[in-house]
Amino acid sequence: MSFELETAAVAGENLRRVAIDPVSRVEGHGKVTILLDEHNKVHQVRLHIVEFRGFERFIQGRPYWEVPVMVQRLCGICPVSHHLAASKALDVIVGADRLTPTAEKMRRLMHYGQILQSHALHFFHLSSPDLLFGFDSEVSRRNIVGVAEKYPDIARRGILLRKYGQEVIRHTAGKRVHGTGSVPGGVNKSLTAAERAELLKDVYQMIAWSRDAVKIIKELHEQNPALYDRFGTFPSNFMGMVAPDGSLDLYHGVLRAKDAAGNILFDHVDYQTYDTLITEEVKPWSYMKFPYFTSMGPEQGWYRVGPLARVQNCDSIPTPFAEHERREFVAYAGGKPMHATLGYHWARMIEMLFAAETIKELLHDDALAGSDLVVAGERRHEGVGVIEAPRGTLFHHYQVGDDDLVTMANLIVSTTNNNQAMNSAVREVAKQYLDGKEITEGLLNHIEVAIRAYDPCLSCATHALGKMPLEVTLLDAGGRMLDRKYKS
């Protein structure tokens, strides 16, 4: 099926094509194509994912115990999310139905360190240039280096917040990247007294800076509500994981979904059965699939995940400062679901604060120093692991043979869950800002701003020098190339 502006209704030869390729300040390589007629009326907008990841095939045939370390190579930004989602799936395979307190808390600490560093990176490094300088400001300034020059204090805090999250990861996973802390059935290390003291030393500063970050984004909304409330806004369903009591939990819980009006669609769903809920649709113009709730069909059943969904899907947040901010967020939207694309930034900063507070609480828990690290039980052949990664719900599903080799792997990464939503966002923005106007770089950046709000992770970390060129092509109504620019 096709959505509004997904496929142009008129013949392509009368339309000119504008490409944003690759989309900048997102992870990996995606491109947006826009078809316009001679009056710059928008006829088609698509976010294409042009890199083929193929990671599921890469995993097949490998011993299951290698998987939590291997999958980290999917991404240089959120390796811990894959590490933990895979470990959770393999917990099921090795029959570890309940981890030891030390193992669960070490994993939670690692995960919230990951949330903290990833959200800090996204807000301060990738999105703040747009938010602080304006969407159509001077392009050479619209990056973290520009922020460091103009707002060194904000940039420094962003860097130190991310650095702190990386240190949490290093102490729990063994290394900043490619850590081995989590294993099927538990973890392979606990936290030493020295590591704990080192992390405790700075955690209150991280909480304070996270509170300030919420304040920054709140003020931006309040200064320009016409922009923040309307930019790329469209109704959608939301999905995420919550604790059994309905509170926000990014490590473990049950699946819950709400419709656009905030009514519960399903709740307390065991994620082992996710494949009875979700269908992944394939479209010929993108490598990334389009998931939807099977019972509602592709037209009505697509959904959003990530901070905006999670903060509104839960009934409460179990840390005091973040809960206070959640209530303000809900109040700002008048008690109804907020569907604004830029609301992702506000929700993301509430989650960053939640992560900093959770890290502080965990660091005061003596269970982190325990020595009972791994459990096992009845061996099984199939397991699903789900985690709320920084960008949203992340599914890892494996089947393992009697020879301990992986026979099937299916991953639905957070960005895939948001695929239809990101396409809807760029179409809304194209209608709002491009339709009938002269296309400028600043206006095209509006499209990217909408995509960046979702913090998409479009592929993984191949980036050798000269292998990530930027190409923008402009064609006229007859399909002739007017301009092409390269950067590498």
Added chain:
Amino acid sequence: MSRAPILVFGWGNPARGDDALGPLFVDAVEAMGLPGVECLTDFQLQVEHALDLEGRSRVLFVDASFGAPEPFGVAPLRARRDDSITTHAMTPQAVLQVYRDLQGEPPPAWLLGMRGERWALGDPLSASARRHLDAALHWARDWLTRPPA
């Protein structure tokens, strides 16, 4: 906190063929056990790596390169604002610029780019990349033990 005067920072994804050159180089340098040399790796260069430059007398950035001369090339780096940031990853020049904006003048730095040719997921290191790595390591042992100019 005292820091080793020389930092060797390599980056790349070890699961993507010749993209592994940076981390492999750093692993090999670490195994040399050279005094005064600290080794770090990551998937990509990020803005917080500017903090890793603090207190160094010189820095060697190391990456696989599609366009480097064979077997490798070395060039001094200058801090430069980079408006071609296309992903979360940054250029070493931009990392130096962030250091300059936040901390002052960065330490002298060089980029070592080793020529690679295969980048697909699951690819092993190519035979030519292995030769380039060996040649770069031969050069590096001398450079890393040479007294500062």
